[in-house]
């Protein structure tokens with residue numbers, strides 16, 4: 001979470017209370033205004049407190065118009081009811097809430113099957129708070145396997161993890177927090193993600209693994225996981241180094257199984273040791289759930305698994321935190337049951353159709369150039385065409401905000417810092433109709449932007465925000 005500071009001078013102001021909100025109070029008449037940055041001395045009536053919090057939150061953006069986020073912003077009312085029914089259940093209390101624990105187990109089994117584990121009953125996995133925690137766990141397993149293999153050289157030797165420079169920030173966190181060197185394959189020309197050959201060349205005897213991303217957050221493109229495994233097979237033949245692959249399928253592991261069945265990226269590849277996904281992205285569940293799976297017990301060192309019995313039972317767990325709500329896991333199971341393969345395929349195909357259709361029509365506006373077309377993740381990135389000099393992507397992002405559209409503009413990393421793009425994430429709920437409205441707004445803006453003397457958005461940080 002954002003790292004916040006304590007109260008500052010201006011925080012001393014009180015919340016202003018509409019007198020209409022105050023409950024009748026025989027002593028003071030209406031409710032007194034509570035302070036904002038220290039605990040009020042006395043309670044408020046529930047209706048007053050509700051209204052104050054509710055009013056402040058009105059200023060948040062409209063989540064359905066947020067084209068920056070990958071995270072689910074709409075679920076069925078039935079899912080909402082189930083989540084409300086489970087919000088008091090702690091996921092860690094496996095013995096107290098055995099049915100919730102069983103639903104988690106079934107979700108893992110379904111994912112092992114969906115991702116083609118050679119022996120689904122040998123696969124192991126768990127729910128997490130999201131892909132970030134799942135990636136931490138997967139990275140820890142890779143590191144521990146390397147440490148065990150290199151017990152004679154460690155701690156002298158420094159472990160490294162190979163990845164593309166386009167990885168999501170969670171991998172930089174993993175490397176920082178667990179003191180692993182991040183070896184990043186830079187972008188090159190129009191290649192905006194990892195190159196298998198270049199990744200293999202970065203590997204040595206201290207490489208704990210290579211991360212392949214199924215669905216780059218920068219442009220929605222799939223990294224070539226099968227080619228990456230082939231390059232590492234060749235490396236092993238040449239040098240004897242046997243480097244495992246982790247697939248970060250935060251988005252794509254819930255897209256490719258339904259829309260790209262011929263694409264081989266998962267446990268069918270012997271080198272893929274583990275896979276993660278965000279249940280709250282294309283898994284179609286509200287924020288707060290991810291999944292990590294390992295192909296078999298060898299891929300997840302036993303000593304990382306904890307068995308605690310103070311809640312009764314001794315269910316093995318692998319997690320960074322302890323208490324966590326059960327509601328999201330229940331909602332994931334509901335969604336699996338509700339949609340099935342055909343339902344997921346239909347929902348994801350619609351998102352992809354919206355993405356490819358919108359990308360095509362944006363390209364036809366002539367002022368823009370597509371980097372990706374939305375035909376892998378239902379996500380595309382585009383930039384201004386070379387002849388456009390009067391405005392840039394930051395101006396477009398800022399002006400789109402006037403219509404309520406949240407579309408991030410950001411610059412690319414190393415080797416392509418010259419390139420800045422806009423990215424549109426098409427999720428369930430961003431319908432063809434909303435896409436039409438978006439295109440109409442963008443089309444209306446173009447002539448105005450062309451009349452600008454030069455790009456105008458100086459405070460680029462404030463204009464936009466890149467949401468991985």
Ligand SMILES: *Cc1c(COP(=O)(O)O)cnc(C)c1O
Nearest residue numbers: 130131132168170217250278468
């Ligand atoms: C979103 C994302 C993550 C982080 O996932 P959270 O569920 O938000 O923690 C990691 N990797 C990739 C490729 C992502 O898209």
